[in-house]
Amino acid sequence: MRRAHTVEQVRTAEEAAFAVTPDGALMQRAAAGLATALADLLGHVYGARVLLVVGAGNNGGDTLHAGARLARRGAAVDCVLLSPDRTHHGGLAALRAAGGRVVQTPGPSYDVAVDGIVGIGGSGPLRPEAAALVGSLSHLTWVAVDTPSGVGVDGGLVDGPHVAADLTVTFGTHKPVHLVDPGARACGVVHLVDLGLDLPPAPVEALQEHDVAALLPQPAPAAHKYTRGVVGVRAGSADYRGAGVLSVSGAACGLAGMVRFVPAGSLEEAAPVIALVQAAHPEAVVGTGRVQAWVVGSGGGDSSAEQLRAALADDVPVVVDADALSVLEECGGVAGRPAVLTPHAGELARMTGVPREEVEADQLGSARRAAARFGCVVMLKSRHTVVAHPDGRVRVTTVGPPWLATAGAGDVLGGLVGALLAAGLSAYDAASVGSWVHGAAAALARPEGPVSAAEVARAIPELCARLLREGP
Numbered sequence: 001m002r003r004a005h006t007v008e009q010v011r012t013a014e015e016a017a018f019a020v021t022p023d024g025a026l027m028q029r030a031a032a033g034l035a036t037a038l039a040d041l042l043g044h045v046y047g048a049r050v051l052l053v054v055g056a057g058n059n060g061g062d063t064l065h066a067g068a069r070l071a072r073r074g075a076a077v078d079c080v081l082l083s084p085d086r087t088h089h090g091g092l093a094a095l096r097a098a099g100g101r102v103v104q105t106p107g108p109s110y111d112v113a114v115d116g117i118v119g120i121g122g123s124g125p126l127r128p129e130a131a132a133l134v135g136s137l138s139h140l141t142w143v144a145v146d147t148p149s150g151v152g153v154d155g156g157l158v159d160g161p162h163v164a165a166d167l168t169v170t171f172g173t174h175k176p177v178h179l180v181d182p183g184a185r186a187c188g189v190v191h192l193v194d195l196g197l198d199l200p201p202a203p204v205e206a207l208q209e210h211d212v213a214a215l216l217p218q219p220a221p222a223a224h225k226y227t228r229g230v231v232g233v234r235a236g237s238a239d240y241r242g243a244g245v246l247s248v249s250g251a252a253c254g255l256a257g258m259v260r261f262v263p264a265g266s267l268e269e270a271a272p273v274i275a276l277v278q279a280a281h282p283e284a285v286v287g288t289g290r291v292q293a294w295v296v297g298s299g300g301g302d303s304s305a306e307q308l309r310a311a312l313a314d315d316v317p318v319v320v321d322a323d324a325l326s327v328l329e330e331c332g333g334v335a336g337r338p339a340v341l342t343p344h345a346g347e348l349a350r351m352t353g354v355p356r357e358e359v360e361a362d363q364l365g366s367a368r369r370a371a372a373r374f375g376c377v378v379m380l381k382s383r384h385t386v387v388a389h390p391d392g393r394v395r396v397t398t399v400g401p402p403w404l405a406t407a408g409a410g411d412v413l414g415g416l417v418g419a420l421l422a423a424g425l426s427a428y429d430a431a432s433v434g435s436w437v438h439g440a441a442a443a444l445a446r447p448e449g450p451v452s453a454a455e456v457a458r459a460i461p462e463l464c465a466r467l468l469r470e471g472p
């Protein structure tokens with residue numbers, strides 16, 4: 001599990017660590033890890049040209065000590081001080097002693113620029129002087145120290161000038177900004193340096209491969225299709241036939257024992273949709289019956305309210321997707337039952353009466369508030385999908401290629417989450433595991449190129465088999 005802690009949690013853990021370590025030891029650990037990461041990035045240290053941009057606090061201290069380590073190994077290290085009167089004394093002395101130079105303006109070219117402007121002590125966007133300097137150097141490769149300066153650490157908010165890093169070297173633990181967009185986009189690749197901190201449970205996490213392997217449902221030796229769980233899909237309509245097929249494709253990934261498909265309207269009206277579903281998935285059973293979880297909404301159009309009411313009449317977990325999201329409240333909501341809502345930013349904006357840009361700007365906060373308001377798990381679908389539990393916990397999905405932003409992928413995801421619910425996972429696990437598997441299946445289906453929703457669905461069994469082979 002990749003764990004992210006808030007600034008307050010990190011501060012508390014650091015205080016405890018300071019009490020039992022020699023003065024400056026933590027900063028030296030951080031600086032050593034940073035210098036190693038910079039050396040790896042540079043490939044060669046001797047003769048490398050390095051620019052440090054240093055602010056007023058300990059973030060600048062880490063940066064100066066790392067710069068000193070590189071200068072001792074033969075790098076040419078220049079340093080711009082943004083608050084010369086408040087620069088970390090020890091760090092600056094070490095840099096000077098190692099042969100590093102303080103410059104008023106940066107030279108013409110560098111192999112890397114290091115952002116030591118501000119770390120977890122920062123608030124708000126870059127101030128004008130720092131913003132002007134960073135803006136004039138945007139062509140350089142940037143390494144952010146702990147966090148990219150100007151980006152919100154706890155919420156991942158980006159609301160003004162900030163550093164856009166190629167690599168972020170963070171210390172002690174991840175912070176939410178490293179996982180959650182839009183802030184995560186400003187971090188680039190994230191590298192964690194262990195400081196040996198004693199940390200509490202993390203409010204924000206990202207599942208890793210072995211976590212998903214441990215959570216995947218597996219059939220008991222004597223299982224039959226009903227004990228493995230039946231997932232019911234109420235999706236598709238005369239106008240949106242493909243949505244029914246793709247929802248069933250996600251549900252029929254093999255993680256549940258059986259799929260039921262219940263189209264809207266009479267059997268005559270639904271005949272074309274049924275024909276498509278049966279052609280693609282002859283194993284799916286058409287018609288109502290007992291299920292352990294429902295998936296409702298994709299391509300449902302005008303039938304969505306009727307379909308959602310019918311699903312809610314059964315006392316089983318439910319995935320509320322696409323068109324069903326807009327009729328959720330008129331159907332009485334899902335508070336108090338295991339349920340997953342799967343909106344993208346536009347859908348969540350409509351459901352909560354907030355402009356879409358605000359949802360996109362604060363994905364962590366928006367998903368958390370929606371989970372609390374609707375009383376169920378909310379999966380805000382995006383580049384880094386945010387799965388929020390009503391109690392405030394969050395899991396972020398950091399796998400999945402940008403090619404996954406393709407029509408029908410959401411239908412497959414809804415079906416997949418439904419299968420995991422039917423197999424007995426909690427709503428929180430089903431949503432976060434489903435989102436991870438969906439992203440990883442897309443990457444497996446087509447590692448570096450365009451992928452269709454149907455191909456993602458087809459890759460799910462192989463992806464799961466690989467996970468189970470590797471084991472937790």
Ligand SMILES: NC(=O)C1=CN([C@@H]2O[C@H](COP(=O)(O)OP(=O)(O)OC[C@H]3O[C@@H](n4cnc5c(N)ncnc54)[C@H](OP(=O)(O)O)[C@@H]3O)[C@@H](O)[C@H]2O)[C@@H](O)CC1
Nearest residue numbers: 026027030056057058059118119120121122123125127146
């Ligand atoms: N101590 C240790 O041994 C260890 C320390 N560690 C390191 O310490 C870092 C935290 O250090 P920190 O607490 O000194 O705060 P830090 O992030 O450097 O910045 C504070 C200064 O920035 C300023 N400022 C604020 N906002 C700003 C903005 N938008 N734009 C520009 N400036 C802004 C603000 O100035 P002021 O508001 O007072 O003018 C304030 O003085 C942490 O991230 C990690 O790198 C770890 O490696 C573990 C070991």
Ligand SMILES: [K+]
Nearest residue numbers: 115118145147
């Ligand atoms: K920084």
